[in-house]
Amino acid sequence: xxxxxxxxxxxxxxxxVQPDIPAAWVPYLPIAIVAALDAVFGGVRAMxxxxxxxxxxxVSFLSNVVVAALIVFLGDQLGVGSQLSTGxxxxxxxxxxxxxAAIRRHLFRA
Amino acid sequence: xxxxAPRPDERADARYSRPDASMSLLTNVVEHSLDDGYADxxxxxxxxxSSRLPTTLRGKLVLGLGIALVATILSMGVSQVxxxxxxxxKQRQELIDRINQTTTTADGVxxxxxxxxxxxxxxxxxxxxxxxxxxxxxxxxxxxxxxxSGPGIQVSVDDAASAGTDLNNASPRAGxxxxxTGRVRDSDLQLVVNALWQSGAEAIAINGQRLTxxxxxxxxxDAILVNDHPLTLPYVLQAIGGPGLEQSFQNNAxxxxxxxxxxxxxxxxxxxxxxxxxxxxAASVGPLLNAHPSPSExxxxx
Numbered sequence: 001x002x003x004x005x006x007x008x009x010x011x012x013x014x015x016x017v018q019p020d021i022p023a024a025w026v027p028y029l030p031i032a033i034v035a036a037l038d039a040v041f042g043g044v045r046a047m048x049x050x051x052x053x054x055x056x057x058x059v060s061f062l063s064n065v066v067v068a069a070l071i072v073f074l075g076d077q078l079g080v081g082s083q084l085s086t087g088x089x090x091x092x093x094x095x096x097x098x099x100x101a102a103i104r105r106h107l108f109r110a
Numbered sequence: 111x112x113x114x115a116p117r118p119d120e121r122a123d124a125r126y127s128r129p130d131a132s133m134s135l136l137t138n139v140v141e142h143s144l145d146d147g148y149a150d151x152x153x154x155x156x157x158x159x160s161s162r163l164p165t166t167l168r169g170k171l172v173l174g175l176g177i178a179l180v181a182t183i184l185s186m187g188v189s190q191v192x193x194x195x196x197x198x199x200k201q202r203q204e205l206i207d208r209i210n211q212t213t214t215t216a217d218g219v220x221x222x223x224x225x226x227x228x229x230x231x232x233x234x235x236x237x238x239x240x241x242x243x244x245x246x247x248x249x250x251x252x253x254x255x256x257x258x259s260g261p262g263i264q265v266s267v268d269d270a271a272s273a274g275t276d277l278n279n280a281s282p283r284a285g286x287x288x289x290x291t292g293r294v295r296d297s298d299l300q301l302v303v304n305a306l307w308q309s310g311a312e313a314i315a316i317n318g319q320r321l322t323x324x325x326x327x328x329x330x331x332d333a334i335l336v337n338d339h340p341l342t343l344p345y346v347l348q349a350i351g352g353p354g355l356e357q358s359f360q361n362n363a364x365x366x367x368x369x370x371x372x373x374x375x376x377x378x379x380x381x382x383x384x385x386x387x388x389x390x391x392a393a394s395v396g397p398l399l400n401a402h403p404s405p406s407e408x409x410x411x412x
Contacts, residue, residue: 003163006174010181015189026190033187036180042145043176049144050159051152054169058176060145065183091139098143 027076028069031088035064038092041099048106068092251313254322258313259389260350263359263382265302267369268344269293270377288329291376296329298372299336299345303327305365309358311349313390317341320393337393344379348388356384 021029039061046052068088075084130137152158164170238246250256270292288295303321306314314321319336326337333340349355360366360382372378 002170002174003177006176006178007181010178011185013178014182014185021186021190029183029187029190032183036183039176040180042143042148045144046148047162049148050157050162051148052162052164053148053151053155054164054172054176056145056147056151058172058179060147061176061180094139095143098140102144 027085028072031068031072031085032065034089034092034096035068036061038064038096038099041096041103045099045102045106048103064092253395254313254320254393255395257389257392258350259387260312261353262311262348262350262385262388263356264385264388265306265347265349265359265369266344266381267294267298267302267347268379270379272377288332292378294334294345294372294378296327296334298368298378299334299347300327301364301368302347305359305362305368306347306349306351306355309351309362309365310355311351313350315348315390317346318391320390322393322395324395325393348385348390350388350390356382 039057042060043052043057046057071088072085075082078084149158164173234246235243247256251258273290273292299316303314303316316327316336319325319339319341321336324337326335328335330340334345335341349359358365362368366382369378369380369382373380
């Protein structure tokens with residue numbers, strides 16, 4: 001119930017309140033989205049595995065977003081530009097895929 | 111760490127060294143797709159395999175907070191994309207509109223220029239009295255600012271076949287340099303043009319470039335320039351003049367005789383033919399910035 005409330009609250013804040021993102025932070029939004037998706041898929045898989053932990057869910061999500069943003073920031077400062085964010089996307093993408101595959105095995109036994 | 115459930119990769123590492131050890135980075139990414147924290151936490155609380163949704167109020171609150179954060183970020187991304195897509199399309203449309211607008215303006219201005227030029231022409235004709243109009247026409251012919259037609263001769267000059275400029279789409283730039291003796295030089299064209307004037311030509315154009323008193327025939331790089339336009343081969347000189355022009359040109363020391371020498375010594379190709387009706391284009395003479403009629407002599411004409 002509280003989880004559903006949180007979902008509704010988050011969507012309302014994101015869509016209707018539309019907090020002003022500073023222009024300097026805009027490049028980090030896609031990375032944050034991928035990190036959020038990774039956290040969601042990881043959480044669902046952990047739930048199906050029976051090892052879910054709310055604390056780990058929140059902490060891993062926050063730390064993933066922060067670390068991904070730091071890597072992108074570092075890439076910008078080092079002048080390698082978007083290559084490092086490509087690396088972040090690739091690693092998180094692989095994780096999302098294999099977590100989705102594990103979820104699929106749980107749900108469909110295939 | 112509890113020992114109830116050994117981690118799969120530890121078990122694997124203990125038994126044999128992996129054949130794909132060199133790809134350990136990729137293997138690591140794939141095998142640790144789930145945060146290890148989940149397994150550690152479940153083992154610590156002793157609920158490995160049975161911990162699904164949180165049951166305590168605190169756990170539910172934390173989960174709700176996490177889901178709210180995730181939902182916020184995802185919906186922010188969605189709204190960001192939806193905001194930006196129309197903006198990009200709008201900017202593109204605005205640029206297209208500006209291009210169209212400016213093109214229309216340029217067309218209008220061009221038309222205006224044409225109208226004003228014909229008005230100016232009319233006004234000039236109105237300003238001078240009737241006998242002077244004929245003089246104005248004649249002066250324009252002499253100066254080269256009007257197209258001219260009449261009988262005359264056509265002299266075409268081309269590089270020797272051995273110069274290798276026949277290929278490459280007749281572009282003199284791509285062929286041999288002027289050091290090749292088979293090539294027609296700018297000085298050759300200058301001499302031939304002088305011979306044409308001397309033989310009584312009244313108007314001359316080289317490859318459609320009308321010669322005026324501001325024209326120069328010069329070489330730049332591997333090309334000959336007339337009126338600052340590079341020429342392509344062959345060089346066709348059209349001259350308007352009376353019936354004696356051809357004969358006079360053929361006998362001129364720097365006309366037919368000179369070209370004959372060039373043909374004999376360097377195999378340069380040329381041809382002279384009488385033409386019944388030649389029409390030469392007008393020269394595009396730019397405005398003179400520094401030359402003004404001098405006050406005392408300005409109105410006198412020889």
